[in-house]
Amino acid sequence: MSAIPRYFQAKTKLLDLLAELPDGTPFPPERELAELFGMSRTTVRKALDELVLEGKLIRRTGRQGTAVAPRRQLHRVSLDTLVNDLAPRESVVVRTVGGQDVVNVEALLVRGDEPIGVRSAYLRAARFPGFAESYDRGVPLRRFLAEQYRVRFGDLHPWCTTALATPRVAGLLGVRPATPLLSVAWMAYDLRGVPVERSWVLLRSDRAQLTMHVPRTDHAVRRSSA
Amino acid sequence: MSAIPRYFQAKTKLLDLLAELPDGTPFPPERELAELFGMSRTTVRKALDELVLEGKLIRRTGRQGTAVAPRRQLHRVSLDTLVNDLAPRESVVVRTVGGQDVVNVEALLVRGDEPIGVRSAYLRAARFPGFAESYDRGVPLRRFLAEQYRVRFGDLHPWCTTALATPRVAGLLGVRPATPLLSVAWMAYDLRGVPVERSWVLLRSDRAQLTMHVPRTDHAVRRSSA
DNA sequence: CAGTGGTCTAGACCACTCT
DNA sequence: GAGTGGTCTAGACCACTGG
Numbered sequence: 001m002s003a004i005p006r007y008f009q010a011k012t013k014l015l016d017l018l019a020e021l022p023d024g025t026p027f028p029p030e031r032e033l034a035e036l037f038g039m040s041r042t043t044v045r046k047a048l049d050e051l052v053l054e055g056k057l058i059r060r061t062g063r064q065g066t067a068v069a070p071r072r073q074l075h076r077v078s079l080d081t082l083v084n085d086l087a088p089r090e091s092v093v094v095r096t097v098g099g100q101d102v103v104n105v106e107a108l109l110v111r112g113d114e115p116i117g118v119r120s121a122y123l124r125a126a127r128f129p130g131f132a133e134s135y136d137r138g139v140p141l142r143r144f145l146a147e148q149y150r151v152r153f154g155d156l157h158p159w160c161t162t163a164l165a166t167p168r169v170a171g172l173l174g175v176r177p178a179t180p181l182l183s184v185a186w187m188a189y190d191l192r193g194v195p196v197e198r199s200w201v202l203l204r205s206d207r208a209q210l211t212m213h214v215p216r217t218d219h220a221v222r223r224s225s226a
Numbered sequence: 227m228s229a230i231p232r233y234f235q236a237k238t239k240l241l242d243l244l245a246e247l248p249d250g251t252p253f254p255p256e257r258e259l260a261e262l263f264g265m266s267r268t269t270v271r272k273a274l275d276e277l278v279l280e281g282k283l284i285r286r287t288g289r290q291g292t293a294v295a296p297r298r299q300l301h302r303v304s305l306d307t308l309v310n311d312l313a314p315r316e317s318v319v320v321r322t323v324g325g326q327d328v329v330n331v332e333a334l335l336v337r338g339d340e341p342i343g344v345r346s347a348y349l350r351a352a353r354f355p356g357f358a359e360s361y362d363r364g365v366p367l368r369r370f371l372a373e374q375y376r377v378r379f380g381d382l383h384p385w386c387t388t389a390l391a392t393p394r395v396a397g398l399l400g401v402r403p404a405t406p407l408l409s410v411a412w413m414a415y416d417l418r419g420v421p422v423e424r425s426w427v428l429l430r431s432d433r434a435q436l437t438m439h440v441p442r443t444d445h446a447v448r449r450s451s452a
Numbered sequence: 453c454a455g456t457g458g459t460c461t462a463g464a465c466c467a468c469t470c471t
Numbered sequence: 472g473a474g475t476g477g478t479c480t481a482g483a484c485c486a487c488t489g490g
Binding site: 005008050054080142152154155158159160162178181182191205209215217 | 276280305368379380381382385387389393403406407417431435437438439441443
């Protein structure tokens with residue numbers, strides 16, 4: 001095993017420093033920290049980079065400098081809400097892609113005036129004639145499909161992973177490219193097993209947590225059935 | 227807007243190079259790429275760093291060098307399994323922390339000889355006397371608590387986010403420090419509402435996906451009840 | 453042993469923003 | 472103009488791995 005890298009020692013010190021400062025407090029400049037810690041600016045920057053990725057610091061160009069990130073209230077977004085009840089309202093974009101074959105519904109998820117995520121849904125255009133023109137953006141997508149096109153949705157098995165922000169998504173969410181995001185994706189089928197909707201959501205994990213539900217388990221039952 | 231950084235130009239070139247190579251192909255050394263692109267090694271490394279984070283390249287120390295990442299099969303881990311059915315077996319470590327007040331059960335999650343995650347559970351020692359000595363590592367933690375200590379668990383509301391690997395976790399999982407991981411955490415209460423267990427899991431998202439379940443929704447019912 | 457990635461340094465120049 | 476973060480350089484030393 002190797003020794004603890006200096007940049008990680010710097011990170012530890014920075015975390016201590018950070019814990020004592022209230023939100024929004026300007027942080028010492030990188031050059032000053034480098035001198036204080038007796039390290040090169042490059043090394044200190046590597047530690048700062050990680051703290052920025054973790055959402056604990058914010059950096060702005062110019063005279064504004066680095067500051068303690070406001071401890072934003074983490075918005076708790078439930079999986080059920082994400083799938084069923086999201087009404088995109090004004091920020092939705094509907095475009096047809098793949099030679100008119102597919103309709104893409106892209107919506108920015110906003111909480112308290114801040115973007116917290118992007119949802120992108122793909123539908124077969126042939127299954128939903130006139131969708132692009134008739135979609136009511138104040139209605140959750142799945143409810144709209146259920147009501148207007150008589151879709152009956154079956155069980156869902158979404159999966160969750162991490163992804164790095166592409167430059168495009170980074171622009172939408174106000175983060176730097178290559179920022180890690182929480183990714184939730186699913187394929188929705190109707191009751192006959194026909195695929196209906198392919199969606200995924202990218203969430204800023206510094207602003208939103210995904211909450212899930214696991215019903216209570218009776219281990220006695222589990223045990224006797226095994 | 228600023229010009230395109232050189233490291234991003236390097237990344238584009240590397241992606242072109244990478245697209246033509248089959249899985250596992252050795253990649254040119256960093257020093258060679260730097261000379262080829264007319265950049266410093268540091269700049270090329272920044273581009274390589276992102277490709278490694280995206281799982282497109284793997285880097286190994288020593289003579290082995292960089293190579294095109296094999297497209298691994300992703301293990302699908304269900305949320306229910308993660309919470310209820312994980313039997314850590316031989317890799318579990320039990321330690322008491324915080325002045326004997328708390329017991330920490332740490333287990334490495336393995337699939338096919340590869341580590342895919344770490345689970346850490348915290349229990350109040352006073353609630354579970356003798357736990358550290360008596361815990362049977364072949365039994366899932368929650369079942370053990372249910373059977374040996376008569377715990378009846380209530381509903382669970384885990385939450386999901388991203389986290390960066392600390393050097394310690396990185397060592398356990400075989401990734402670089404600061405690799406983005408999928409984090410699943412929960413607080414478990416018994417049926418009387420007393421907190422019992424505080425756990426979290428860190429998953430390598432290049433090897434494992436978290437799968438969840440959403441029961442079918444009847445939008446007609448939802449609509450009429452609103 | 454030679455060659456690889458991992459880390460670190462001391463400097464440099466730029467774009468940006470506040471005063 | 473002064474100070475900030477963003478990028479880049481040329482070099483150095485180390486730990487590790489294969490022949």
